[in-house]
Amino acid sequence: MTAGGVKGALGRGLSFLALLALWQAAALALHSAELPSPLVVAGFAVDQALHGDLLAQLAATLRRVVISFAVAMAIGCAGGIALGLSRRLDALFETWLLVLLNLPALVIAILCYIWLGLTEAAAIVAVALNKIPNVVVILREGTRAIDPGLEEMRRAFRLSPAAWGRHVLLPQLAPFVAAAARSGLALVWKIVLLVELLGRGDGIGYAISTRFQLFDVRGVLGYAFAFTLVMLVVEYLVLQPLEAHAGRWRPAPARA
Amino acid sequence: MPAAGAPPLLALEVRRKDYRTPAGPVTALCDLSITIGRGEFVCLIGPSGCGKSTALRLLLGLDRDFEGAVTPDPRALSIGVMFQEPRLLPWRTVAQNIALVLPRRMRRDPGPLLAEVGLAPWRDHYPGELSLGLARRAALARALAVEPALLVLDEPFVSLDEAAAAELRGLVARIAERRAMSVLMVTHNIGEALALADRLILLTPAPGRLLAEVPLETPRVARGPGWTAERRRALAGRFATIAA
Numbered sequence: 001m002t003a004g005g006v007k008g009a010l011g012r013g014l015s016f017l018a019l020l021a022l023w024q025a026a027a028l029a030l031h032s033a034e035l036p037s038p039l040v041v042a043g044f045a046v047d048q049a050l051h052g053d054l055l056a057q058l059a060a061t062l063r064r065v066v067i068s069f070a071v072a073m074a075i076g077c078a079g080g081i082a083l084g085l086s087r088r089l090d091a092l093f094e095t096w097l098l099v100l101l102n103l104p105a106l107v108i109a110i111l112c113y114i115w116l117g118l119t120e121a122a123a124i125v126a127v128a129l130n131k132i133p134n135v136v137v138i139l140r141e142g143t144r145a146i147d148p149g150l151e152e153m154r155r156a157f158r159l160s161p162a163a164w165g166r167h168v169l170l171p172q173l174a175p176f177v178a179a180a181a182r183s184g185l186a187l188v189w190k191i192v193l194l195v196e197l198l199g200r201g202d203g204i205g206y207a208i209s210t211r212f213q214l215f216d217v218r219g220v221l222g223y224a225f226a227f228t229l230v231m232l233v234v235e236y237l238v239l240q241p242l243e244a245h246a247g248r249w250r251p252a253p254a255r256a
Numbered sequence: 257m258p259a260a261g262a263p264p265l266l267a268l269e270v271r272r273k274d275y276r277t278p279a280g281p282v283t284a285l286c287d288l289s290i291t292i293g294r295g296e297f298v299c300l301i302g303p304s305g306c307g308k309s310t311a312l313r314l315l316l317g318l319d320r321d322f323e324g325a326v327t328p329d330p331r332a333l334s335i336g337v338m339f340q341e342p343r344l345l346p347w348r349t350v351a352q353n354i355a356l357v358l359p360r361r362m363r364r365d366p367g368p369l370l371a372e373v374g375l376a377p378w379r380d381h382y383p384g385e386l387s388l389g390l391a392r393r394a395a396l397a398r399a400l401a402v403e404p405a406l407l408v409l410d411e412p413f414v415s416l417d418e419a420a421a422a423e424l425r426g427l428v429a430r431i432a433e434r435r436a437m438s439v440l441m442v443t444h445n446i447g448e449a450l451a452l453a454d455r456l457i458l459l460t461p462a463p464g465r466l467l468a469e470v471p472l473e474t475p476r477v478a479r480g481p482g483w484t485a486e487r488r489r490a491l492a493g494r495f496a497t498i499a500a
Contacts, residue, residue: 152339167352171347
């Protein structure tokens with residue numbers, strides 16, 4: 001790791017510790033079961049991981065997040081690129097997009113469960129449908145912003161559709177795909193929890209709903225933070241390195 | 257210099273080219289005819305905004321919305337293009353930028369080509385690391401990679417300092433001579449056109465029409481500063497749009 005990288009990691013670590021310290025101070029000040037301290041929550045999570053069902057629930061939720069995220073990104077990227085390239089398609093599907101964008105996640109989840117039954121497929125479809133319009137909008141804007149000069153260049157040199165997609169279009173869309181993935185992952189896991197709470201018998205959402213019925217705030221926070229931790233690991237170990245790889249051609253910014 | 261009477265490599269006839277704008281159609285070009293012979297170096301000259309780049313886009317087949325024709329179909333011809341801005345892919349290295357314009361079966365090591373344009377040490381650099389002069393050389397190498405029958409250059413030396421422009425001009429002249437290919441160069445710099453061209457095609461201010469065709473029979477090597485100054489004065493005397 002470079003000196004800059006170490007500094008950045010140190011800064012992020014300190015910032016996270018400050019958040020925990022603030023939480024600890026609030027818990028000490030309130031001294032109530034409604035806001036347990038981070039240590040109590042961590043103790044619960046470790047205990048559930050070793051002797052309870054935390055890991056199984058985590059795995060179930062993670063599986064739903066991965067599948068629905070992949071489906072939403074694939075359909076959303078393809079749709080966004082198509083709408084960005086064709087004004088006619090954009091005009092045709094604009095209303096569909098607006099309707100989907102404005103339908104509350106809860107309504108989509110309930111309708112999917114009613115129409116498709118309380119099944120795994122309904123849960124995945126509900127989560128993907130919530131995320132797809134968001135990806136479509138981001139990728140549509142990205143496709144509209146592609147460099148007309150490079151488009152003319154690829155036409156003048158008669159690049160094949162495959163070479164155009166791989167070398168000209170996708171690298172220009174990479175920042176938009178990364179933005180859609182970032183915001184998408186955060187959104188998807190929150191909606192996965194909602195659909196689990198509404199209609200699944202396992203997963204972090206289901207576990208939180210049972211803890212909620214017992215008014216067990218420690219349990220609610222323990223399950224939620226365990227999954228947040230998994231998402232942070234994905235962000236730092238998967239998304240950020242991928243983004244850095246895609247942007248390796250950018251000249252390093254000058255030092256102040 | 258092309259053989260007299262030989263059929264042209266490419267011919268563009270424009271009766272009219274309009275652009276649609278919110279205020280109504282605007283005529284960019286009318287009654288313009290451009291022919292390029294085999295092995296001929298033609299310069300298209302005109303004031304800014306007269307439609308030179310539009311004429312290039314029509315000739316390259318990038319815009320087919322006009323009254324007139326390009327013969328033969330430019331798709332049937334191998335054409336290398338160097339745009340005014342280098343238009344390199346910033347996320348691909350110099351060598352990759354050159355390789356990707358070639359069909360897979362024609363891919364080969366771009367080393368000799370890069371050496372020819374003086375870019376061998378820069379092959380694995382990204383375009384963002386190059387000066388404008390080096391980026392233009394990379395764009396020239398990309399245009400040459402397709403082994404063009406016609407090399408099209410759109411203001412290739414603009415925005416370069418005089419030393420870099422002179423160096424690149426010399427390089428273009430040597431390569432055009434060595435490969436015996438046809439070149440069409442758009443410029444508004446009469447000096448560089450007089451240094452390089454076999455024939456000048458002069459356009460009027462917008463909308464661009466053919467003003468005159470001026471053959472330059474003196475061999476390039478014999479064109480010294482005195483010859484250039486004298487030709488420039490003669491052209492300025494005949495055509496008001498050309499500065500002496």
